[in-house]
Amino acid sequence: MLQLQQISLVQFRNYASQQFAFTEKVVGICGLNGSGKTNLLDAIYYLGFTKSYFTRSDSQNVHHGTEGMRLQGEFLLNDEPQQVVSILRENNRKEFSINGSEYKKFSEHIGRLPCVMIAPDDIALIIGGSEERRKFIDTILSQIDREYLQQLIDYTKILQQRNSLLKQANEQGNINEALLQILNEQLAHNGEWIYKQRSLFLGSFLQLTSEFYTRIAGKDDMVAISYESNLQNGAMLQLLQSSRQKDMVLQRTTIGVHKDDLIVKMGERPFKNEASQGQRKSLLFALKLAEWQTLKTQKGFSPILLLDDVFEKLDEERMHNLLGWVCTDNGGQVFITDTHKERLQGQLGAIGVAYQLIEL
Structure with missing residues (x-):
């Protein structure tokens, strides 16, 4: 304990x-x-x-x-x-x-x-952008697996380096092809690893969240949560190569696990558009309690x-x-x-x- x-x-x-x-x-x-x-x-x-x-x-x-x-x-x-x-x-x-x-x-x-915190501004986890939900997933996995945290730190550093290279290329009118290839390979290596761990984890975690939602709400509101990632469409190295022109124009990396998200629906409609305030709050608590239960199971104590x-x-x-x-x-x-x-x-x-x- x-x-x-x-x-x-x-x-x-x-x-x-x-x-x-x-x-x-x-x-x-x-x-x-x-x-x-x-x-x-x-x-x-x-x-x-x-x-x-x-x-x-x-x-x-x-x-x-x-x-x-x-x-x-x-x-x-x-x-x-x-x-x-x-x-x-x-x-x-x-x-x-x-x-x-x-x-x-x-x-x-x-x-x-x-420890798990539930605070007033956490409703952004439900109605805010994808960054909030990625941070939530990463916080859980980083407490469970130290290697995940290190892979995430490494991925973020390489991503920043690649983005800097893209901005530099825009200013100078050319790009260091050898360096871009190295960064692509490194980013893909870390990104594939992170994607695999998130996929394995979220399968059971999202099911647990659904169970908690029903318990807190006291009924089944047909809420479904799924994991969405660019990497579901192919290997990350290939995706980086195919998005090269777009990345050059925008001067940033437009695909990768830094774009992952959780998609929540109520029936066939987006949850945040259809849900009442009570339903949004129930889902927030369900996610947080699923985090608490997962950490308890993994750590062997609450x-x-x-x-x-x-x-x-x-x-x-x-x-x-x-x-x-x-x-x-x-x-x-x-x-x-x-x-x-x-x-x-x-x-x-x-x-x-x-x-x-x-x-x-």
């Missing part, structure tokens, strides 16, 4: 210096907007992923008017203590360590202390589940179905935020689970 027992935050977001101890598997966090509920969840996420869930730049997480920050978490993983420390120095040098041992590569930490302001997203019946599953049917630690103390107590009390309440 994975459990966070204590966390300290120094100069992180709105926290100048604060420490929290967690005594139950289910932790409710209540307070007004701006009190720091979401920031506390993000600090927990940060210790699992070496970065914020909400911001790309570490400097944006530093408490206003100060320089540098420090996060420390005391975890228990299968009865073994795990102390995680993240420090951002005044010169913006970042350090990340576990049990006193500093990582040379932050990517080595990914998947060690898995990830930490972070639920930010979820009561605003689902009606009472859907909320009861969700909380009943995550809080009573499974052994993982759950953190839930809400602006209304009474509502939080009522929902958790209704499912009969022991919980800790933190008021900010």
